[in-house]
Amino acid sequence: MTAVDPLAASCPLPLAETERVLLGHGSGGQLSAELIGDVLVPALGSAAPAGALEDAAVVPIDGVDVVLSTDAYVVSPLFFPGGDIGALAVHGTVNDLAMRAALPVALAVAYVVEEGFPLADLRRVAASVGAAARAAGVPVVTGDTKVVGRGAADGLYVVTTGVGQRLAGAAPSATGAAPGDAVLLSGPIGSHGTTILSVREGLGFDADICSDTQPLHRLVAAMVDAGGDAVHALRDPTRGGIASALNEIAVTSGVGIEIDEQALPVPAPVQAACEILGLDPAHVANEGCLVAFVAAHRADAVLAAMRSRPEGRAAVNIGTVRDTEPGRVVVRTSVGSRRILDMLVGEQLPRIC
Amino acid sequence: MTAVDPLAASCPLPLAETERVLLGHGSGGQLSAELIGDVLVPALGSAAPAGALEDAAVVPIDGVDVVLSTDAYVVSPLFFPGGDIGALAVHGTVNDLAMRAALPVALAVAYVVEEGFPLADLRRVAASVGAAARAAGVPVVTGDTKVVGRGAADGLYVVTTGVGQRLAGAAPSATGAAPGDAVLLSGPIGSHGTTILSVREGLGFDADICSDTQPLHRLVAAMVDAGGDAVHALRDPTRGGIASALNEIAVTSGVGIEIDEQALPVPAPVQAACEILGLDPAHVANEGCLVAFVAAHRADAVLAAMRSRPEGRAAVNIGTVRDTEPGRVVVRTSVGSRRILDMLVGEQLPRIC
Numbered sequence: 207m208t209a210v211d212p213l214a215a216s217c218p219l220p221l222a223e224t225e226r227v228l229l230g231h232g233s234g235g236q237l238s239a240e241l242i243g244d245v246l247v248p249a250l251g252s253a254a255p256a257g258a259l260e261d262a263a264v265v266p267i268d269g270v271d272v273v274l275s276t277d278a279y280v281v282s283p284l285f286f287p288g289g290d291i292g293a294l295a296v297h298g299t300v301n302d303l304a305m306r307a308a309l310p311v312a313l314a315v316a317y318v319v320e321e322g323f324p325l326a327d328l329r330r331v332a333a334s335v336g337a338a339a340r341a342a343g344v345p346v347v348t349g350d351t352k353v354v355g356r357g358a359a360d361g362l363y364v365v366t367t368g369v370g371q372r373l374a375g376a377a378p379s380a381t382g383a384a385p386g387d388a389v390l391l392s393g394p395i396g397s398h399g400t401t402i403l404s405v406r407e408g409l410g411f412d413a414d415i416c417s418d419t420q421p422l423h424r425l426v427a428a429m430v431d432a433g434g435d436a437v438h439a440l441r442d443p444t445r446g447g448i449a450s451a452l453n454e455i456a457v458t459s460g461v462g463i464e465i466d467e468q469a470l471p472v473p474a475p476v477q478a479a480c481e482i483l484g485l486d487p488a489h490v491a492n493e494g495c496l497v498a499f500v501a502a503h504r505a506d507a508v509l510a511a512m513r514s515r516p517e518g519r520a521a522v523n524i525g526t527v528r529d530t531e532p533g534r535v536v537v538r539t540s541v542g543s544r545r546i547l548d549m550l551v552g553e554q555l556p557r558i559c
Numbered sequence: 560m561t562a563v564d565p566l567a568a569s570c571p572l573p574l575a576e577t578e579r580v581l582l583g584h585g586s587g588g589q590l591s592a593e594l595i596g597d598v599l600v601p602a603l604g605s606a607a608p609a610g611a612l613e614d615a616a617v618v619p620i621d622g623v624d625v626v627l628s629t630d631a632y633v634v635s636p637l638f639f640p641g642g643d644i645g646a647l648a649v650h651g652t653v654n655d656l657a658m659r660a661a662l663p664v665a666l667a668v669a670y671v672v673e674e675g676f677p678l679a680d681l682r683r684v685a686a687s688v689g690a691a692a693r694a695a696g697v698p699v700v701t702g703d704t705k706v707v708g709r710g711a712a713d714g715l716y717v718v719t720t721g722v723g724q725r726l727a728g729a730a731p732s733a734t735g736a737a738p739g740d741a742v743l744l745s746g747p748i749g750s751h752g753t754t755i756l757s758v759r760e761g762l763g764f765d766a767d768i769c770s771d772t773q774p775l776h777r778l779v780a781a782m783v784d785a786g787g788d789a790v791h792a793l794r795d796p797t798r799g800g801i802a803s804a805l806n807e808i809a810v811t812s813g814v815g816i817e818i819d820e821q822a823l824p825v826p827a828p829v830q831a832a833c834e835i836l837g838l839d840p841a842h843v844a845n846e847g848c849l850v851a852f853v854a855a856h857r858a859d860a861v862l863a864a865m866r867s868r869p870e871g872r873a874a875v876n877i878g879t880v881r882d883t884e885p886g887r888v889v890v891r892t893s894v895g896s897r898r899i900l901d902m903l904v905g906e907q908l909p910r911i912c
Contacts, residue, residue, distance in 0.1 A: 225677065225678055225679070226674075226675050226676065226677055226678060227672050227673070227674060227675065227676040227677075227678060227681060227706055228674060228706070229674050229706050229708065230706075231672070231704070231706050232672070232704060232705050232706025232707075238704070241704060242702075242704065245678065245681060245682055245685065246670075246681075246685045246702065246704065249682050249685035249686040249688070249689055250685060250686075250688065250689035250692070250699050251686070251689045251690070251693060252689075252693055253688075253689045253690075253692035253693045253697070253698050253699050254689070254698075254699065255698065255699065255700050255701060256698070260701070262701060263665065263667075263700035263701040265664055265665040265700055265722060267620075267623055267625055267664050267722065267724050268623040268724060269623070270620055270621040270622070270623045270625075272620055272623075272625055272722060274665060274667055274700060274701055274720075274722055275667070275701055276667035276668070276669050276701060276702060276703055276718070276720050277669065277703045278669040278670070278671050278703050278704070278705045278718060279705075280671060280705045280707050280711075311618055311620050312616065312618040312627055314616070314627055314628070314629035314720055315629070316629050316630065316631040316718050317599075317631070318631050318633060318671070318716055318718075319580050319584070319585070320580070321579075321580060321581060321582050322579050322580065323579065323580040324578065324579055324580075325578055325579060325580060325598065326578070328580060328598060328599075329598055329602050332598065332599045332602035332603060333602040333603075333604070335602075335603065335606075336602055336603035336604045336605075336606045336607070337604070337606075339603070339606035340604060340605055340606045344606070345606050345607070345608065345609070346603050346606050346607065346608065347608050347616035347618055347627060348608060348613070348615060348616040348627055348628055348629060349595075349599065349629065350629055350630045350631050350718075351584070351585060351591065351594060351595065351599065351631075352585050352631045352632075352633045352716075352910075353580055353581070353582050353583075353584050353585025353909070354585075354633050354713060354716075354909075354910060355582060355713075355909060355910070357710065357713075358633075358712065358713040358910075359711065359712055359713075359716075360707060360708075360710075360711040360712075363671055363705075363707075363712075363716070365629070365631060365669050365671075365703075365718040367627075367629050367667055367720035369618060369620065369625060369627055369722060371620050371621060556706070556707075556708060557705075557707060557708070557711075
């Protein structure tokens with residue numbers, strides 16, 4: 207007889223048995239990873255990406271390393287404290303390029319609009335795309351707009367794609383984290399996800415918090431300037447939160463990661479909201495911070511460079527990369543015990559970005 | 560007193576008065592042009608694209624001209640004779656790059672999926688993306704997947720973005736058509752739109768016709784090889800059909816275009832379907848042909864090069880660019896009269912691509 211795992215019954219079914227796409231497949235957590243790894247990438251055959259899954263791909267064109275990233279935005283509501291779907295779409299794509307140490311050179315924006323959507327709202331979103339792009343210093347060079355009938359979309363979806371140019375001196379990759387690296391976090395976590403949930407559900411926390419959505423490419427430029435090729439890996443902890451980001455790097459780089467729970471900066475209103483909602487702040491989406499894996503000998507210099515920028519003024523060292531327990535993220539708690547920090551399995555907060 | 564235009568009452572209201580997005584704003588015709596020109600581009604402010612609206616933008620990165628294009632696909636049904644949303648998405652983006660004489664180097668694919676969508680269909684679409692990309696010789700290097708709740712999308716939308724590298728020797732642009740140019744069409748028109756409509760409405764024409772969806776970059780390479788910089792402008796007549804493509808070039812290049820109605824190749828089943836449905840084949844979408852504006856002295860050589868390729872074996876010379884009536888497209892009919900060929904104004908066939 208086989209021992210029965212009491213947790214197994216609450217786990218989602220494997221892909222082959224669900225037969226249908228679940229909300230959790232868009233969570234950025236384990237189900238997302240399965241959908242991508244077991245369905246979408248294998249279906250491409252030899253047209254699939256070579257190597258590890260990164261926030262952005264490096265494409266050599268005529269001897270120049272062009273960086274490419276695409277993101278679909280389906281956030282609900284479209285407008286929220288701290289931003290809207292337009293700003294979020296620009297920041298998210300700028301940030302995915304930045305995670306490969308690339309500065310944005312051009313953006314493409316596609317809209318899928320539901321028939322009957324107010325033109326004033328579309329104008330407002332497009333203006334926000336423009337303002338965010340100008341603030342990031344990147345032009346929108348091309349786009350596409352499709353209209354679907356009433357009921358065939360929930361208002362508006364935005365898909366942004368960016369091309370970027372790599373900064374000289376660093377080539378961070380999801381495969382690059384190495385034992386001994388310091389794990390640096392650029393700022394507090396959990397604001398974006400709890401803000402969206404609060405607005406959507408009318409919970410009222412959004413009086414105290416707002417989305418952290420912001421572009422991070424200038425922060426990355428300062429980090430590369432200070433750390434050069436000691437900046438081994440970068441990831442922005444969006445869907446699935448910092449727990450998913452750390453687990454992805456642990457798996458892709460084949461290393462263990464140990465985090466100090468007390469060092470994780472969680473704003474008090476975020477902590478309060480998460481306690482009431484039963485959420486772990488480590489699983490909540492962020493749109494304006496990054497986690498960096500930096501060789502120990504440059505960690506202090508990179509941390510100082512981060513703190514010199516407004517986006518990184520609250521940057522902290524949250525842990526260390528280990529050569530033990532590869533693929534696993536462990537948290538040292540305040541009482542000295544150790545627990546495993548898992549990826550989010552199913553869906554916690556749909557349509558967060 | 561002002562004379563009353565009897566047609567005015569049937570025209571759509573100007574944007575400011577509708578206040579809401581209409582299906583016609585996605586038609587690829589006049590309302591689309593107004594939405595883009597009056598709302599989306601101005602809202603970007605100084606982040607807006609410089610110059611004319613092209614199928615793809617040219618982005619200089621470190622001295623290399625990188626070509627970028629993005630397209631959202633919302634076709635209904637997802638699977639149809641001759642293709643599906645996956646193949647269509649790859650071909651459409653490859654073709655938009657080709658209209659700037661660029662070969663595709665890498666694709667990014669984003670999916671917006673409705674909760675409950677059958678995994679088998681998602682696998683089938685992803686496999687079709689892979690097969691089309693392999694056939695076009697371009698890898699899919701990155702992507703994104705979002706899941707929205709039931710009722711928040713109609714099954715599946717696909718957004719593809721491509722980066723390409725320009726062929727040496729030609730720089731076709733929507734501004735490039737010049738008086739005296741021959742107007743060359745690579746193949747018969749109307750198959751894609753009538754196929755989609757037939758399948759969607761259960762009309763049965765699809766027993767005789769199928770979508771013409773196919774990649775055109777190798778055809779363009781042969782044309783550039785034969786014509787070099789005499790290839791002034793290229794456009795693939797997708798949404799809005801060849802009428803919209805010709806009008807866009809006439810306006811953007813500031814020229815008149817005269818087309819010989821008898822030279823326009825319309826397959827008999829397409830003609831029959833259009834007559835029954837009350838459609839003008841010139842307004843029906845295509846996904847596998849292009850119209851080229853080529854200097855007269857190289858027109859025969861380029862036409863011969865087109866006919867040497869399977870995608871262009873039925874290529875024909877359909878007309879001439881004039882220095883009179885700039886911005887206007889005129890058709891010479893079989894009885895010798897002349898009529899204006901307008902852009903589609905509102906919506907004829909929603910969700911055709």
